[in-house]
Amino acid sequence: MGDQAEDLLAGSSISAEDLLAGSSTSTAVTVERLAKRYRGGVWALDDCTLSVPSGRVAALVGMNGAGKTTLLSIMAGLLRPTSGEVRLREGGERVSLVAQDRPLYRSFTPAEMLMAGRQLNEVWDQERAVRWLRRFDIPLDRPCGKLSGGQQAQVSFAVALGARPSLLLLDEPLANLDPLARREVTRELLAEVVDGDMTVLMSTHVIAELVGVADYLLLLARGRLLLDGDVDELLAAHRHYSGPRAQAPLLFGEVVQAKHVGSTSTYLVRADPEHPPVVEEPWTVRPATLEDLVVAHLESSRAVAA
Numbered sequence: 664m665g666d667q668a669e670d671l672l673a674g675s676s677i678s679a680e681d682l683l684a685g686s687s688t689s690t691a692v693t694v695e696r697l698a699k700r701y702r703g704g705v706w707a708l709d710d711c712t713l714s715v716p717s718g719r720v721a722a723l724v725g726m727n728g729a730g731k732t733t734l735l736s737i738m739a740g741l742l743r744p745t746s747g748e749v750r751l752r753e754g755g756e757r758v759s760l761v762a763q764d765r766p767l768y769r770s771f772t773p774a775e776m777l778m779a780g781r782q783l784n785e786v787w788d789q790e791r792a793v794r795w796l797r798r799f800d801i802p803l804d805r806p807c808g809k810l811s812g813g814q815q816a817q818v819s820f821a822v823a824l825g826a827r828p829s830l831l832l833l834d835e836p837l838a839n840l841d842p843l844a845r846r847e848v849t850r851e852l853l854a855e856v857v858d859g860d861m862t863v864l865m866s867t868h869v870i871a872e873l874v875g876v877a878d879y880l881l882l883l884a885r886g887r888l889l890l891d892g893d894v895d896e897l898l899a900a901h902r903h904y905s906g907p908r909a910q911a912p913l914l915f916g917e918v919v920q921a922k923h924v925g926s927t928s929t930y931l932v933r934a935d936p937e938h939p940p941v942v943e944e945p946w947t948v949r950p951a952t953l954e955d956l957v958v959a960h961l962e963s964s965r966a967v968a969a
């Protein structure tokens with residue numbers, strides 16, 4: 664078994680000594696000036712600085728190729744950065760990664776995967792892992808290669824959770840799951856976060872699935888942090904203003920996006936939530952959704968880069 668496979672199989676639990684100790688107790692992981700250049704010259708991460716607060720479910724969002732998988736792999740200790748550093752919370756984090764490609768041994772049954780997990784991890788919670796598999800009706804004795812994609816994803820979850828991670832990294836974890844399983848997995852994960860001392864960082868493209876699940880947002884663009892913050896605070900700070908193009912009001916704050924259709928203009932404005940811009944009729948104000956603000960920030964960053 665290669666080192667990397669071993670790490671993946673084990674849910675890649677690594678000790679604090681493997682990475683530098685952090686200084687803040689309220690931050691699960693801090694990434695400072697991280698850069699990753701792959702062979703061939705692609706810069707997947709470039710001067711990326713961010714932090715993930717402890718005990719939260721944080722969403723890692725960005726366009727294809729933004730660097731999400733690279734960032735998660737470096738945090739899990741599977742990939743070496745070209746420069747920069749990852750600092751874990753003082754006292755250490757046990758990190759587990761559920762990778763996009765579900766690295767299971769096809770000939771192993773789920774029961775055998777858990778046995779391997781027990782052998783490869785210093786800390787192992789068999790009951791928790793088995794509970795997860797039973798919860799989702801995963802046959803314990805069928806080779807993983809004969810399980811469906813969604814069932815394999817559930818085995819990966821069970822192995823990762825069995826390692827009792829304090830930082831659980833999920834790379835597009837819901838992609839293979841049916842709509843009911845998606846809802847149940849997110850609900851169960853939230854319960855695990857509430858019950859234990861666990862932080863979750865999950866990458867996803869499906870913003871709608873984050874509502875009610877993620878309470879912190881990290882938006883990546885071209886290998887760098889574009890926007891971060893508490894989801895409720897971000898939502899409170901963003902508003903849509905619409906009205907006649909010819910009578911645009913003075914909108915103090917940051918105009919993230921301006922759209923003009925016929926004689927109507929719509930602006931997405933980020934401002935102090937306590938003192939938002941006030942407009943008069945016929946101008947109207949409406950709240951922004953998480954999807955609205957993610958798309959607007961990504962579009963505006965693309966326009967700046969173009």
Ligand SMILES: Nc1ncnc2c1ncn2[C@@H]1O[C@H](COP(=O)(O)OP(=O)(O)OP(=O)(O)O)[C@@H](O)[C@H]1O
Nearest residue numbers: 701702703705707726727728729730731732733734
């Ligand atoms: N092993 C590799 N060798 C060379 N380039 C790579 C490698 N892995 C990723 N890249 C490149 O690095 C960049 C970031 O890729 P990464 O997989 O981290 O992005 P991502 O945000 O996870 O994308 P997606 O949403 O499509 O999964 C991309 O330009 C990608 O082509």
